Every structure is written in structure tokens, then in C-alpha cells.
Amino acid sequence: MSGIKTLADLKRKQEEVKTQIDLRDKAENPESQVQVKVAMATCGIASGAKNVMEFFVQELPKRGIGAVVTQTGCMGYCFAEPTVEITIPGKDPIVFGYVDAIKADEIIERYIKQGELVDGIIPQNYNTIN
Amino acid sequence: MVDLAMHMMDIVQNSIRANASKIEIDFLEESRKATLTFSVKDNGSGMTPETVAKLEDPFFTSRTTRRVGLGVPFLKMSSEQTGGSLKIESELGTGTTIEAVYKTDNPDCLPLGDLGGYLVLLLIANPGIHFSFCYRIDENEFLLDTLELAEQGITEFSNNEMASAIKEYINENLKEIFEDRPKESFLC
Numbered sequence: 375m376s377g378i379k380t381l382a383d384l385k386r387k388q389e390e391v392k393t394q395i396d397l398r399d400k401a402e403n404p405e406s407q408v409q410v411k412v413a414m415a416t417c418g419i420a421s422g423a424k425n426v427m428e429f430f431v432q433e434l435p436k437r438g439i440g441a442v443v444t445q446t447g448c449m450g451y452c453f454a455e456p457t458v459e460i461t462i463p464g465k466d467p468i469v470f471g472y473v474d475a476i477k478a479d480e481i482i483e484r485y486i487k488q489g490e491l492v493d494g495i496i497p498q499n500y501n502t503i504n
Numbered sequence: 505m506v507d508l509a510m511h512m513m514d515i516v517q518n519s520i521r522a523n524a525s526k527i528e529i530d531f532l533e534e535s536r537k538a539t540l541t542f543s544v545k546d547n548g549s550g551m552t553p554e555t556v557a558k559l560e561d562p563f564f565t566s567r568t569t570r571r572v573g574l575g576v577p578f579l580k581m582s583s584e585q586t587g588g589s590l591k592i593e594s595e596l597g598t599g600t601t602i603e604a605v606y607k608t609d610n611p612d613c614l615p616l617g618d619l620g621g622y623l624v625l626l627l628i629a630n631p632g633i634h635f636s637f638c639y640r641i642d643e644n645e646f647l648l649d650t651l652e653l654a655e656q657g658i659t660e661f662s663n664n665e666m667a668s669a670i671k672e673y674i675n676e677n678l679k680e681i682f683e684d685r686p687k688e689s690f691l692c
Contacts (some may be wrong), residue, residue, distance in 0.1 A: 377672075377676065378669050378672045378676065379672045379673065379676045379677065379680075380673075381652075381656055381658075383612075383669075384656070384658055384670065384671065384673050385656045385658060386654070387665070387666060387669040388656075388657055388658045388659075388660060388666060388669075389657075390665075391574050391660060391665050391666050391669075392660065401673065414513060414517055414629075415514070415517055415574040415575070416505075416573075416574045416578065417574075418690070419505070419510045419514050420505060420506075420510070422620060424510075424513070424618075424621065426627055427629075428621065428625065429655050431538065431625070431628055431664070431667065435663075435664055440660075443628065444519070444629045444630070444631075445520075445625070445626075445629040447517060447521055447567070448567065448569060448570065448649070449569060450569025450570045452565075452570060453637050454534065477686060488648055504633075
């Protein structure tokens with residue numbers, strides 16, 4: 375990778391990348407995208423939520439899934455951190471617990487792509503907490 | 505919390521919850537005093553003096569989902585165990601500043617950790633927030649400001665290539681200023 379050290383380098387990179395972005399119509403309509411919320415409060419951070427979030431951020435576009443990855447606070451399931459809330463358009467949000475890179479891979483491949491429910495769902499009826 | 509980058513993510517999360525639109529993150533190393541001052545300043549909803557007084561209590565939280573709130577107490581513990589201190593200033597409706605001082609000549613001083621990685625995640629997850637990150641060792645500083653980036657047309661944080669480019673940009677610049685750190689410092 376060529377070294378990126380100055381703002382000018384970053385700007386060049388941005389222009390390079392932009393041409394590729396235009397091909398995909400990204401974030402035009404967030405409603406139609408999969409929403410991934412990674413719990414990033416004290417409990418989540420301490421259990422390794424960063425790796426999980428980085429995994430989703432890197433893998434979803436790679437696998438051709440239009441998604442918005444954001445962070446959220448603690449949902450009250452500190453025992454099951456890292457937790458991830460996934461909302462597929464038109465469906466109710468589902469919270470998965472004890473997520474690591476392997477679990478995240480399974481969630482993407484089976485739940486997001488095929489709609490199958492996988493192990494690790496935290497049952498609940500709740501409202502999203504920001 | 506294993507490193508300071510985790511603390512940063514944790515404390516910034518509080519600012520995000522307080523609906524801040526601008527968050528300033530500062531790391532300031534002063535070699536003469538052997539201190540590292542880590543501070544987060546936001547323009548969020550702020551707190552009343554009564555709330556601030558309760559903040560260091562691990563059994564206080566504004567959440568309803570659980571009954572403990574450990575972010576600030578952990579920060580207090582990790583700074584005080586190096587001989588440092590924690591200070592919180594807040595005004596309702598104006599915002600909050602939280603400042604932790606670490607003694608870098610104490611071996612209990614936490615490592616910095618992956619500052620670049622956490623920062624990039626913050627930028628990706630919160631495109632609507634103006635982040636200003638500053639790392640300073642005595643006279644040398646590295647400043648990253650999302651408004652400044654936007655002026656240069658750099659806004660596509662969620663693009664993978666762009667995200668890793670920004671991470672590299674941060675890490676390279678930090679590496680350069682870290683060379684000035686005195687050998688006595690336990691910070692790494």
C-alpha cells in the first residue's frame with residue numbers, strides 16, 4: 375500500500391475511491407438497507423465489540439450487501455456482549471448475543487442473506503435504546 | 505478497559521448519547537510534568553451539578569436497562585491508579601467536559617491501544633457528528649478535524665478503502681509524533 379501521510383494523500387485516495395462509489399448507488403435510501411447496530415458501551419467495548427464492528431464494516435460491502443453499520447449504547451444484555459442488533463428491511467429487529475467474528479460471519483451468511491434464524495438470539499420485546 | 509483507546513470510545517459514547525453535534529477529543533502529553541491529559545469535550549445536553557456529583561458512583565446510571573454505570577468509574581480508577589486525577593465539568597444545555605490525567609512515569613499507566621482503529625469506527629458510525637481529534641506531545645501535534653476533511657471533499661468514511669486510508673493516515677502521523685516521547689515515559 376502506498377503511504378498515506380498527508381491530507382493531500384487522503385484527498386487523492388478519496389478521488390480514486392469516488393469513481394468506484396458512483397457505480398453503486400449507496401445510501402440512497404437507508405430504509406431499504408440492512409441496519410447493523412453494534413452495542414458499544416463499557417460492557418461491549420470490554421468484550422471486544424470493536425473487532426465485531428470492524429468485521430461488519432469490512433465484510434458487508436465485500437459480500438455485496440447494502441448496509442448501514444452504526445454503534446449504539448448498552449441494551450441491557452451485558453452478560454451476552456458483544457451484542458448486535460440487525461434490522462432487515464420490513465422485519466422486526468433481532469438482537470444476537472455473544473457475537474465474535476465467526477458468529478458474525480454466520481449471521482451475515484445465514485440470517486442476512488437467507489433469512490434463517492441462527493443460534494444466539496436474545497428473545498425480547500423491546501424498544502431500541504440509543 | 506485494557507487501553508486508553510477503549511476509554512476514548514466509551515466516554516465518547518456518553519457524548520453521543522447526550523446528542524452532541526461536536527465532540528473534541530484531546531490527548532496532551534507533557535514530558536516536563538510526566539502527564540498525559542485525556543479529555544473529551546462535547547456540546548451535548550449537559551448535566552445538573554447533582555448528576556455530576558453522582559457520576560463517579562458505579563451504581564448510578566441514567567439508563568433504565570441496567571442498574572450500573574461503569575464507564576466513568578473505570579476511567580477514574582485507571583487514572584487515579586497512576587497518581588492522576590479525573591475532573592468533570594458540565595452545564596445543563598451547554599455540554600460536558602471530562603478530563604482524566606495520567607502520570608506517565610508510573611508503570612500502571614495504560615497503553616494507548618488502537619486509537620486509529622477506534623477513531624475510524626467513530627467516524628463511520630456517526631457521520632453527522634463533527635469530531636475533532638488532537639494528539640499533542642509538547643510542541644508537536646496531530647490534528648484531525650472532520651470539518652477540515654469535509655472541506656477537502658473527504659467524506660466517504662464508510663468505504664472500505666477510504667476507511668483504511670484514514671486509519672493509515674492517523675497511525676502514520678501518530679507514529680511520527682510518538683518519536684518525540686521521552687524514554688522515561690511508560691506510555692506506549
